[in-house]
Amino acid sequence: MTADNPMRLTVITQYYVPEPSRTPTSITRGLAARGHRVRVVTGFPNYPTGRLYDGYRQSLTHVERDDAGLQVRRVPLVTSHSSNGLTRALNYLSFMVSGLLATRFARGSDVTYVYASQPTGALAALVWRIARGTPYVIHVQDLWPDSITASGMLPSRMSKVVGAVINRALRPLYSFAAAVVVISPYMRDALIARGIDPGKLHVVFNWSPDETPCASRAPSDAAGCTVTYAGNLGSAQGLDTAVQAARIVADELPGFRLLFVGSGTMESELRRLADGLECVEFRGRVPADKMPEIYAETSFQLVILRPTGDLAGAVPSKLQASLSAGMPVICSAPGSAPEIVRSAAAGFTASPGNVEELAEAYRRAYACSSSDHAAYARNARAYYTEHLSSTVGLAKLEALLSSAIKSTARRAHSPQEA
Known part of the structure; x- marks a missing residue:
């Protein structure tokens, strides 16, 4: 449909403006546009x-x-973003149940799009699919139960049991969906291994969110x-590896x-790890409108995540952001991200958590x-435009939503089997 x-x-999205929810907001407004x-x-x-934002009071009919x-x-x-497993579970489950309060609001829809941060x-x-035949497309942003069992919110003895329960609960959500959208090839392969129909996975x-190209600075003497x-600067990024690799090359790479x-x-x-390293600098938080100035003094952007299974599905x-800006990249992450960098010919890669390989990537960037x-x-920007841009992504989502509507209509008008 056009x-x-x-x-x-x-x-359906648990997070939306005024929350910092740029991806679901961009998708929603892009489809409206x-x-x-x-x-x-x-x-x-x-x-x-x-905590509930100022100016809001929860009600059943807002x-x-x-x-x-x-x-x-x-x-x-239930408002919460605590690391406590119980309160976080109540946050997720309360939205799951209260979404049904919007049944009348959603009446007349041709299709439902679920932005599944969870x-x-x-x-x-x-429920709307079963009760009134409205198809839905679910856009999986986070691989469950992996991210839950690896988050530390649950005692280790409970993780296996909770993971099995979540896996069983997810099966009908995926099987009734007209399409299951994932954000990386790794995530697609993981769901296929769990028995999800490959024909549904996209x-x-x-x-x-910002697709403006920026200038960068080539290495020079x-x-x-x-x-x-x-x-x-969190634990998931594994930035200690970046500092340790910098210590290796500090004396051999002047500048x-x-x-x-x-x-x-x-x-x-x-900061403790970098103590005594003059080549490591901490700039603190920088406003978004000042980032082009950072890019202008940057030769390569570092994209890094620690080597754990719960992060492997993520890009x-x-x-x-780096490819969109036309920034060359050094990538040290699990999953699909390094393959994207190699396919784009946009920089260098190192195995996640490997200090020596990352030090070698620094050397190659320096040279x-x-x-x-x-x-x-040029390659970074070209690859982004062709494969990762909002124009490409919205067109794919639009096509999948339209296909869901047409498939449902065909089933509704097909002859009943004897």
Whole structure:
């Protein structure tokens, strides 16, 4: 269906503006900009602090219009973003159940799109599919139960039991879906291994909210080589590896610099690890409108995650941001991210958690000629435009939603089997 024949679409997402929810907001507004009639079912805003935003009071019947003019039905939930397993479970489960309060609001929709940062939000879509035949497409952002059992929120003795229960609960959510969208090839393969119909699985990469190209600086004898990590300084990133690799090359690469932009729970530990290393710099948080200035002094962006199974299905969002900006990349992460960098010919890769390989990637970046650096930058932007951009992603989602509607209509009009 196109703007000439628009879809009536209900979007279910636990997080939505004014929360920092750029991906579901971008998808929702992107589909509306293509002429479709979009309504949103979401929770009351409380992420990331777990406290209800000022100006909101939870109720059973709240409907508003967002700043893009879309109708938004907010349903009550237990507000929490605690690391405590019980309160986090109540947050997810309360949204799962209260989504059913939007049944009247969603009436008349041709299709439901579920943005599954966690899959619990899909219950309402499943009920609407069974009760009134409305098809749904579920967009899996996080691989469950892996991310739950590996999060540390559960005692280790409970993880296996909880994982088995979650796996069983997810089967009907996937089997009744018209399509299951995943954000990486690794995630697709993982779900196939769990028995999900391969014909239902489709890879649609998340895109960068800001798709503006930026200038970067080629390594040179005068300017040296700056490798920048911009983002959360948390435990999941494995940034100790980046510092340890910098210590290896510090004396052999004059003018090499590892720049950290951002803050997080591991900042103090990283500063301790970098003590005495003049080539490591911590810049702190930088406003988004100042990031082009950071890019202008950067030779390569560092995309890094620790080597654990629960993160292997993810493609770090800073990879899309880097490629969109036309920034060459050094990637040290599990899953599909390194293959993207290699396919794009946009920089260098190292095995996640491997200090020696990352040090070698620093050396290769430092030795990169101006012409090769320019080629990596062009390749990054070209690959993003062709494979990862919002234009590509929205077109794929639009096609899958339209196909779900048409498939349901064909089943409704097919002769009954004897």
